[in-house]
């Protein structure tokens with residue numbers, strides 16, 4: 001077979017050569033050891049937690065080595081593409097602070113465009129580039145066409161949209177498959193010419209020279225040393241519409257874009273043999289690979305399950321709705337990524353996570369366990385270290401979107417809200433009040449909307465409660481400092497016969513009908529309508545004398 005002629009027949013319009021491509025996309029000029037990583041999502045839906053996770057690894061590896069992180073949109077499967085998904089995922093990733101140095105970005109006009117010289121960064125626009133390499137493989141006898149008629153193709157696609165790639169008839173039985181493959185390989189020049197003349201479509205298959213009995217040693221940076229059986233499948237490179245399969249696009253793009261580290265899900269491990277072969281055939285140097293295990297979760301019975309698309313916590317948009325701050329989610333991902341992160345963080349509480357020396361070797365090779373409780377813990381810590389201004393900005397932005405009524409209240413009086421957020425903030429042991437912005441209203445909504453509750457029924461004599469509240473009002477002076485205020489609460493306790501000292505009370509609880517904590521509780525319930533609230537002295541200071549008195553009086557009336 002004259003392969004050169006075959007290549008010309010199949011790709012008459014391709015005039016450029018691999019050398020032209022190499023010249024157009026030269027090796028990157030980066031410092032020694034700089035890593036080039038990418039996130040390469042298919043725009044078929046939302047960003048999954050299992051997608052942000054490897055992206056964070058890629059981001060860390062690239063940026064802590066002075067390298068490049070880029071975004072490539074793998075939109076070769078138009079049938080699975082979801083409208084607006086590409087824009088959505090670019091926005092979501094930006095929300096989580098993932099900074100791409102180049103790739104697909106949203107331009108000023110709101111449409112996706114390219115930033116960087118290694119583009120286009122959407123595979124759907126790279127057709128001519130793939131065809132250059134396809135033509136080369138054909139001209140070297142490493143790939144060949146398999147023709148069908150349009151009718152056959154339509155029939156196949158009606159049954160299974162991916163039929164031409166899966167080539168079902170090849171897989172059903174090994175012997176039949178081999179035979180079909182050999183027959184397809186033996187296509188003659190006349191047959192090719194006839195088919196082309198008839199306008200029949202073809203898929204391009206790689207001519208595999210592997211022997212699955214033989215194994216190639218391979219080191220995955222997470223999975224360690226592996227033995228990969230050689231590939232003997234003539235897999236599809238180009239579909240009948242000329243669009244590449246994942247395998248082919250992966251090899252061409254990651255080569256031309258200079259990727260040094262491919263970080264992807266372990267579901268790609270079984271395809272690795274194909275990729276090893278493809279890189280060899282194309283004469284490309286292979287990047288390093290990290291195959292990430294699926295994220296796990298615990299089900300109701302405590303069993304580990306894969307975190308699937310439908311699970312709560314899978315869709316990154318869920319986190320925004322639930323009110324998680326991006327910084328909290330990123331911090332949580334860091335704790336999952338490197339076992340020593342938390343320890344480092346305790347010693348370097350004031351440093352951003354980007355200062356942490358992320359290390360591939362400290363990653364677990366089995367799936368990380370996703371856990372909301374842990375996320376909430378991490379989140380509370382992160383928010384407790386934010387300034388009142390920061391908390392105000394983020395909580396208000398969240399509330400305006402997801403709880404506008406409350407959001408508008410926060411936005412109406414920023415200084416008032418910030419004073420509230422400042423309670424217990426700063427210092428060595430800041431209050432850990434919020435895991436999400438949705439926790440803000442239950443915690444401090446009473447400053448705005450006050451709903452009176454009565455929780456004294458049964459437990460305390462109502463007349464005593466009333467008396468305590470009246471006594472407090474009698475002595476209350478907003479000019480008191482915290483000590484002065486507390487002394488007055490103690491005095492109230494004594495006057496109603498309650499113990500004003502917790503130690504003494506605990507020594508003999510039967511000696512008193514109640515204690516100072518009960519009195520504080522009466523006041524707290526009266527003023528905040530809640531059993532749990534921030535420091536009551538401060539609350540009264542913020543509410544001001546009139547409001548404080550009104551609320552206590554109101555309570556006295558209702559009892």
Ligand code: GLU
Nearest residue numbers: 040041042074250263264
């Ligand atoms: N588009 C592929 C996916 O979404 C990318 C895999 C890769 O990172 O190479 O699974």
